[in-house]
Amino acid sequence: MAQASNRVDVPVTIDESKCIDGCTLCVDMCPLDSLAIHPETGKAYMHVDECWYCGPCAARCPVDAVTVDIPFLLR
Amino acid sequence: MQIPPQSQRREFTCDVLIVGGGTAGTMAALTAAANGADVLLLEKAHVRHSGALAMGMDGVNNAVVPGKATPEDYVADITLANDGIVNQRTIYETATRGFGMVQRLEGYGVKFEKDEHNEYAVRKVHRSGSYVLPMPEGRDVKKVLYRTLRARHVRSRVTIENRIMPVRVLTVDGRAVGAVGFDTRSGEFVTISAGAVILAAGACGRLGLPASGYLYGTYENPTNAGDGYAMAYHAGAELSGIECFQINPLIKDYNGPACAYVANPFGGYTVNADGNRFVDCDYWSGQMMAEVKRELDSARGPIYLKLSHLPDATINQIEGILHTTERPTRGTFHEGRGHDYRTRDIEMHVSEIGLCSGHSASGVWVDEHAATTVPGLYAAGDMACVPHNYMIGAFVYGDIAGEHASGFAASAGRPALPADQIQAAHELIYRPLSHPDGPPQPQVEYKLRRFVNDYLQPPKTERYLTLGLEAFGRMSREIAGMGARTPHELMRCAEVTFIRDCAEMAARASLARTESRWGLYHQRADWPEQDDANWFRHLNLRRSRAAGAGETGEMETLTRPVAPYIVPVPGFTRPDGVPDVPAPTGADLTAVWG
Numbered sequence: 230m231a232q233a234s235n236r237v238d239v240p241v242t243i244d245e246s247k248c249i250d251g252c253t254l255c256v257d258m259c260p261l262d263s264l265a266i267h268p269e270t271g272k273a274y275m276h277v278d279e280c281w282y283c284g285p286c287a288a289r290c291p292v293d294a295v296t297v298d299i300p301f302l303l304r
Numbered sequence: 305m306q307i308p309p310q311s312q313r314r315e316f317t318c319d320v321l322i323v324g325g326g327t328a329g330t331m332a333a334l335t336a337a338a339n340g341a342d343v344l345l346l347e348k349a350h351v352r353h354s355g356a357l358a359m360g361m362d363g364v365n366n367a368v369v370p371g372k373a374t375p376e377d378y379v380a381d382i383t384l385a386n387d388g389i390v391n392q393r394t395i396y397e398t399a400t401r402g403f404g405m406v407q408r409l410e411g412y413g414v415k416f417e418k419d420e421h422n423e424y425a426v427r428k429v430h431r432s433g434s435y436v437l438p439m440p441e442g443r444d445v446k447k448v449l450y451r452t453l454r455a456r457h458v459r460s461r462v463t464i465e466n467r468i469m470p471v472r473v474l475t476v477d478g479r480a481v482g483a484v485g486f487d488t489r490s491g492e493f494v495t496i497s498a499g500a501v502i503l504a505a506g507a508c509g510r511l512g513l514p515a516s517g518y519l520y521g522t523y524e525n526p527t528n529a530g531d532g533y534a535m536a537y538h539a540g541a542e543l544s545g546i547e548c549f550q551i552n553p554l555i556k557d558y559n560g561p562a563c564a565y566v567a568n569p570f571g572g573y574t575v576n577a578d579g580n581r582f583v584d585c586d587y588w589s590g591q592m593m594a595e596v597k598r599e600l601d602s603a604r605g606p607i608y609l610k611l612s613h614l615p616d617a618t619i620n621q622i623e624g625i626l627h628t629t630e631r632p633t634r635g636t637f638h639e640g641r642g643h644d645y646r647t648r649d650i651e652m653h654v655s656e657i658g659l660c661s662g663h664s665a666s667g668v669w670v671d672e673h674a675a676t677t678v679p680g681l682y683a684a685g686d687m688a689c690v691p692h693n694y695m696i697g698a699f700v701y702g703d704i705a706g707e708h709a710s711g712f713a714a715s716a717g718r719p720a721l722p723a724d725q726i727q728a729a730h731e732l733i734y735r736p737l738s739h740p741d742g743p744p745q746p747q748v749e750y751k752l753r754r755f756v757n758d759y760l761q762p763p764k765t766e767r768y769l770t771l772g773l774e775a776f777g778r779m780s781r782e783i784a785g786m787g788a789r790t791p792h793e794l795m796r797c798a799e800v801t802f803i804r805d806c807a808e809m810a811a812r813a814s815l816a817r818t819e820s821r822w823g824l825y826h827q828r829a830d831w832p833e834q835d836d837a838n839w840f841r842h843l844n845l846r847r848s849r850a851a852g853a854g855e856t857g858e859m860e861t862l863t864r865p866v867a868p869y870i871v872p873v874p875g876f877t878r879p880d881g882v883p884d885v886p887a888p889t890g891a892d893l894t895a896v897w898g
Contacts, residue, residue, distance in 0.1 A: 232741075260349040260358050260527050261520065262467065262488060262792060277792065279520050281527075282633040285353035299637050302518040303557045 238301040239275040247294035248272040255286035313493040318344035319713040321498035326355015328685030328702035329504035335706030337461035348469035360443035362629040365694040372426040375399035377433035379871040398697040413448040415441040427569040442629040472729040473539040480681035484729035491791035499713025505532030507686040508806040512656025513753035529799035530806035532687035536668040541676040544689040545665035546813035556653040560631040562609040576604040590823030608649035662686035674705035742787030745796040763829040816861040836879035
């Protein structure tokens with residue numbers, strides 16, 4: 230099957246200047262397991278556009294690096 | 305990733321296996337552990353933020369607090385809201401044990417609202433009784449439960465494994481003996497041998513497609529994809545009231561509660577575009593939803609939650625609750641649109657359809673001991689058919705399931721796990737890896753759930769439901785061809801199979817009940833009347849027991865009579881004339897109710 234890569238606007242964004250190396254709290258807490266640590270930057274990022282905009286990722290971040298916006302289709 | 309061989313697997317053994325670490329599952333774990341069982345709690349997310357209460361809860365919808373209401377009031381109210389089709393014994397447990405549960409939760413550190421006399425500040429939302437108890441610090445409920453689960457004396461008995469998702473319950477001679485699943489991060493194959501199994505896997509919230517088109521923008525936590533419904537079905541258990549869909553009045557687009565239960569006591573209420581009230585009771589029922597739908601479809605739509613008439617201080621208070629508990633991004637949503645409760649009422653709509661006994665009545669058939677029709681298999685929470693059971697009912701039934709499952713496990717053997725069922729589950733889990741270029745889950749799921757909207761949304765008709773069944777049959781083949789490359793994608797692919805199973809159940813149950821009942825929940829345009837003569841009965845559904853039917857056997861429906869009432873229902877006459885019987889009495893009941 231032909232593969233296409235579609236760009237999407239993801240609801241959860243991480244401020245990499247604040248995100249702590251080695252911390253995985255937001256990744257651990259996401260009910261949908263949508264966050265991961267990027268192998269190159271070592272920072273958290275949203276690896277799939279799967280979000281209930283519930284907020285544990287932002288609530289548990291110790292340095293306020295996580296922003297949860299409403300998914301674009303609902304905004 | 306590569307498909308792991310069946311022999312290369314992680315094996316667990318426990319007395320009580322609990323699938324799902326949400327409301328019911330955590331309580332089941334605490335009670336089973338207190339009864340001396342070795343408990344394995346599997347959660348596909350992380351127990352700290354999982355299930356319907358992932359972020360918290362703004363209040364209790366169904367607490368029967370002595371002095372404020374009686375169990376009889378509550379059972380009668382819920383019987384009426386379900387047009388009489390309930391097993392009152394199951395509801396009676398929620399009614400009589402709910403207060404003890406509130407106190408137990410307080411003991412763990414959950415806070416409930418009290419008035420100046422230190423009495424529970426119960427509010428009236430239901431038709432006659434007062435059962436709504438706010439939780440101003442409800443954002444902490446999961447934190448408190450998790451802390452309780454991790455306390456030293458509990459920790460030794462309860463093993464928690466996060467990010468493991470079972471896909472099938474294993475049975476030997478018709479008894480539940482364990483489960484099969486996989487690690488959603490490593491992809492590792494997992495089998496569990498257990499004395500008893502409790503399914504507490506939540507609603508099927510990812511059934512209908514939200515109007516936004518966003519797969520995960522559902523009312524229910526979208527991790528709750530009907531896993532438990534599908535697992536119970538394939539294990540041979542009966543399910544009940546599947547045709548009594550969950551449909552809720554929500555904030556349009558945001559798709560979260562508005563929420564009248566919170567706003568009502570402060571003076572907020574639902575109005576149409578002319579500013580007039582059109583429901584006389586804000587309690588969510590099929591009847592209320594029919595009224596909401598009628599208004600939305602009329603020239604008087606849209607509808608709003610009206611708060612703008614309230615003083616600033618009151619709105620601050622409402623925002624304080626709505627924007628910090630349960631769904632804290634509500635504020636973000638309104639802010640993004642430039643809307644403010646002070647100047648603008650909140651536009652509402654009706655949600656996509658789902659299956660959830662927490663709100664309506666669709667679930668696995670259980671008795672008052674949380675036992676399913678499969679020995680050794682218990683169900684609790686949103687996925688167990690105890691109508692309108694909400695959070696307190698989930699806690700109560702988690703407790704009951706923990707008690708009875710640990711009792712069952714104490715004398716149950718641990719037979720060898722059935723190799724054929726393990727093989728079938730292995731195939732179900734890893735099949736998408738063998739053709740990674742097959743259609744991806746988001747496309748397959750979108751299509752499946754669009755057909756759910758097209759053919760199952762009320763008003764239902766035989767023609768549409770039949771077309772739905774045809775579509776879900778086609779989708780079986782497309783699902784078999786779905787491709788995946790990572791463990792995360794395997795999780796979503798397995799969930800699509802659960803959603804498809806639930807869609808088929810929803811269509812078959814809706815077809816079988818040839819009448820309209822429960823307002824919008826089961827509105828049949830081709831059978832518009834309620835038919836008490838033929839349908840004052842439970843409609844149950846199960847895997848066919850015909851010889852050779854096996855896992856791929858047809859679904860079959862059957863009916864069960866409504867058990868004699870144990871609580872009289874003022875203003876309601878049973879159409880079948882079956883007389884009431886006395887309510888049970890027991891040590892538990894007299895301890896609280898005297």
